[in-house]
Amino acid sequence: MRRSLIGAAAALTLVVLVGTESAAPAAVPRRGPSVTGTYSTGADHAWQPAPAVNPGAPADATVVVDPSTTRQTYSGIGFSLDETSVSNLWKLTPAEREEAVRLLVDPKTGAGLNRFRLTIGSPDLIEHLPFWSEDDLPAGMTDDFQLKHFSIQRDIDLHIIDTIKLIQRYNPKATFFGSAWSAPAWMKTNNQFTGEVALKPGSTTDYYQVGKLRDDCIDVFARYYVKFVQA
Numbered sequence: 001m002r003r004s005l006i007g008a009a010a011a012l013t014l015v016v017l018v019g020t021e022s023a024a025p026a027a028v029p030r031r032g033p034s035v036t037g038t039y040s041t042g043a044d045h046a047w048q049p050a051p052a053v054n055p056g057a058p059a060d061a062t063v064v065v066d067p068s069t070t071r072q073t074y075s076g077i078g079f080s081l082d083e084t085s086v087s088n089l090w091k092l093t094p095a096e097r098e099e100a101v102r103l104l105v106d107p108k109t110g111a112g113l114n115r116f117r118l119t120i121g122s123p124d125l126i127e128h129l130p131f132w133s134e135d136d137l138p139a140g141m142t143d144d145f146q147l148k149h150f151s152i153q154r155d156i157d158l159h160i161i162d163t164i165k166l167i168q169r170y171n172p173k174a175t176f177f178g179s180a181w182s183a184p185a186w187m188k189t190n191n192q193f194t195g196e197v198a199l200k201p202g203s204t205t206d207y208y209q210v211g212k213l214r215d216d217c218i219d220v221f222a223r224y225y226v227k228f229v230q231a
Contacts, residue, residue, distance in 0.1 A: 076115025082123045090159045105171040120180035120228050131193040133184035152231045187217035
């Protein structure tokens with residue numbers, strides 16, 4: 001499955017004013033190159049140039065933030081530690097990687113990001129196909145209800161575990177949650193990682209889910225999650 005990038009470059013520059021005081025005088029526009037890019041509004045639309053933006057130009061809009069009014073609370077903010085994002089970190093030198101993680105997660109000297117999603121198996125967007133799970137079967141096997149072939153070795157080889165430990169070093173209070181984009185293929189009705197839909201018999205408009213978790217695999221999929229947390 002592929003994702004389209006929508007709005008790769010912003011068309012507006014914004015000034016954020018904290019509090020309710022009147023706005024400060026506009027800063028003198030800075031000289032410098034404009035930010036350019038391309039965007040697409042979907043798979044059926046070609047990529048096209050986005051309007052150029054000059055970071056030093058006068059603002060097109062003003063956003064006023066009132067810190068005296070609480071709208072909602074949140075428990076953390078961060079990003080997904082999937083195969084691709086971790087791979088990019090490990091293409092850096094050790095010193096560059098340490099600095100990148102510090103700038104992202106250190107609560108005192110960095111951005112303080114503190115909530116991270118772990119993909120149980122591969123997500124839909126990975127650097128190298130094929131998709132994989134924590135319990136892929138050897139040739140000739142059709143199921144593994146005892147999870148004898150469960151392993152997080154792929155997470156170790158891809159440095160996902162190393163990245164978790166690096167984040168914990170710079171932000172000991174960071175939290176993590178795991179979720180699977182897909183159950184192992186052998187647990188699904190279509191024996192594939194990808195989901196499928198098909199027309200209902202006799203209909204030209206109503207669809208049903210072909211690729212889904214098998215009823216007899218609900219229990220083993222729950223134990224699959226448990227083994228991931230334990231591992």
